[in-house]
Amino acid sequence: MTETTKPAEGATLFQKAAAFEAGVWRSLYVWLARRPRVPEPGATPFGYLEPVSLILWVFIIGSAIEVLVVHFIIPWPVVQIIALVLGLWGLIWMLGYAAALLVHPHAAGPTGLWVRNGSTVDIALRWSDIDAIRIQKRTLPESKTVQVADGDDGDVLQIAVSSQLNVHLVLFEPMTVQLLNGPVTFTELRFYADDPKGLVVLAREHLRA
Numbered sequence: 001m002t003e004t005t006k007p008a009e010g011a012t013l014f015q016k017a018a019a020f021e022a023g024v025w026r027s028l029y030v031w032l033a034r035r036p037r038v039p040e041p042g043a044t045p046f047g048y049l050e051p052v053s054l055i056l057w058v059f060i061i062g063s064a065i066e067v068l069v070v071h072f073i074i075p076w077p078v079v080q081i082i083a084l085v086l087g088l089w090g091l092i093w094m095l096g097y098a099a100a101l102l103v104h105p106h107a108a109g110p111t112g113l114w115v116r117n118g119s120t121v122d123i124a125l126r127w128s129d130i131d132a133i134r135i136q137k138r139t140l141p142e143s144k145t146v147q148v149a150d151g152d153d154g155d156v157l158q159i160a161v162s163s164q165l166n167v168h169l170v171l172f173e174p175m176t177v178q179l180l181n182g183p184v185t186f187t188e189l190r191f192y193a194d195d196p197k198g199l200v201v202l203a204r205e206h207l208r209a
Contacts, residue, residue, distance in 0.1 A: 019180060023119025024093060027100035037102075039124070043109030044202060048117070049101050050194045051162035056098050063091040106193055108202045113169075115191050117145055117159050123177050123189070125169075133203045135196045136168035146179060154187030161192040167199060 030037075038045050049056075067087035074080050100118040107114040112126040140147060140163045149156040154174055158165060168190050176185040193199045 020120060024096035024100055027103050027119050028092070028096035030103045031099035037105055038107045038109065039114050040107075040109045040111060043107040043114075045105035045107050046199045047102070047105050047194045048161050048192050049098075051164050051192070052101070056094070060091065060094045060098065063087065063094055067091060106191070106199065108199060108206065110206075113203060113206075115159060115189060117161070117191075120180055121146065121159055123157075123159075125171075125175075125189075127206050127209075129171050129173070129175065130203070130207060131170045131172045133167065133169040133200055133207070135166060135200055136190070138165040138168075138190065139163055140165065146181070146184075148184060148186070151188050155185060156188040156190060157184055157186035159189070159191040164192045165190040166196040167191050167193055169203075 067084065070083045070087060071080055074083055097118070104116045104118055104122065106116055112124060113130065115121070115123040115125070140158065140160050143160075143163050145160055147158040147160065149158060157177075168188065170188050171186070174185050174187050176183050
C-alpha cells in the first residue's frame with residue numbers, strides 16, 4: 001500500500017481559512033458555555049488531544065508571556081496598544097484552537113460512530129456501515145491532518161493527529177463525505193484516539209448488538 005495525498009476540488013483557500021477561523025471562535029464559545037460535546041444522548045466521547053497537548057500549552061503560555069514582555073519593553077504607547085491587541089488576539093486564538101479539539105471529540109453512540117478533528121472534520125458513520133474495527137498503530141510520513149491513501153479495495157481516508165493513527169475501520173460499502181478540500185470517497189478509515197482500546201471495545205459491543 002502506498003501513502004499518497006490526493007488533491008480534490010473544494011473550497012478556495014479563503015473559504016477554508018474563513019471556515020477554520022469561524023470554527024475556532026465558535027468552539028471557544030461552546031467550551032466557555034459548557035455546551036454538550038456529543039452528537040446524541042448516550043454517546044461516549046473519546047478525545048484525541050494527547051499528541052499535541054504539550055505543544056499547545058507551550059504556545060499558549062508562551063503567547064501569554066509574550067504579551068506581557070512586549071507591552072513593557074516597547075516605549076511607544078501607540079505601538080504598545082497595537083502589540084497588545086495582536087498579542088491578545090493570538091492568545092485567544094490559540095485557546096480557541098485547543099477548545100476546538102476539546103469540544104469536538106470522537107463519539108460512539110447508540111446509532112453510530114463520529115470521527116472528528118476540531119471543527120473541520122465530522123464524519124458520521126452508522127453501525128450498519130462498519131464491517132470491522134481494530135487497533136492499528138501507524139505513523140505517517142506527512143504531517144497533514146487529512147490524507148488519502150490507496151488501499152487494496154479502495155481509498156483509505158486518514159485523519160491523523162501529529163502524524164499518528166491508531167484505529168482502523170473497514171466499511172461494507174464505499175462512502176463519500178464532504179471535507180474542506182472537497183468530496184472524498186473511501187472504503188477504510190484510519191484515525192487517532194487517546195484511548196483506542198476503549199473506543200474499539202465499545203464500538204465492537206455496538207456492532208455485535
